[in-house]
Amino acid sequence: MQILNLNKEGKPQKLIIFKSEKEGKNYYSTSISHKNFDGEYEYMSIPVKFRKNVDVEDKQFIFIKEAWLDFYIHNDKEQLFIFINDFDKVKES
Numbered sequence: 341m342q343i344l345n346l347n348k349e350g351k352p353q354k355l356i357i358f359k360s361e362k363e364g365k366n367y368y369s370t371s372i373s374h375k376n377f378d379g380e381y382e383y384m385s386i387p388v389k390f391r392k393n394v395d396v397e398d399k400q401f402i403f404i405k406e407a408w409l410d411f412y413i414h415n416d417k418e419q420l421f422i423f424i425n426d427f428d429k430v431k432e433s
Contacts, residue, residue, distance in 0.1 A: 354430055357388060359398040368396060370422065387421040401430035 358369045368388040373381050389410075390396065405426040412419055 353403070354401045355404055357396045357398075357400050357402055358385075359396060359400075366395065387419065389421055389423045391425060396429075402427040403430060 355370055358371070360367050360369075368390065369385045370388050371383050371385050373383045376382050396402070402424075404424055405428060407422055407424045407427075410421055410423045412421075
């Protein structure tokens, strides 16, 4: 298990969570981006999972307190995801 350290200079960083619903079940993701060699930004979505009975609103910013990388295999395909065990919601300003 790989524990994620999403701190910069000892301070937790904000992470945005996107929520979607399919067949009555909530799915969460976040995204990362970087500038490519052409100077354009590229984005990648990463699935996120939370403990049972945790509900996060769409486009909610959070501070991760404890999380790790994990994966599952379905139909011989590997899927990486971030499991967020503990977090604080960012208060709106």
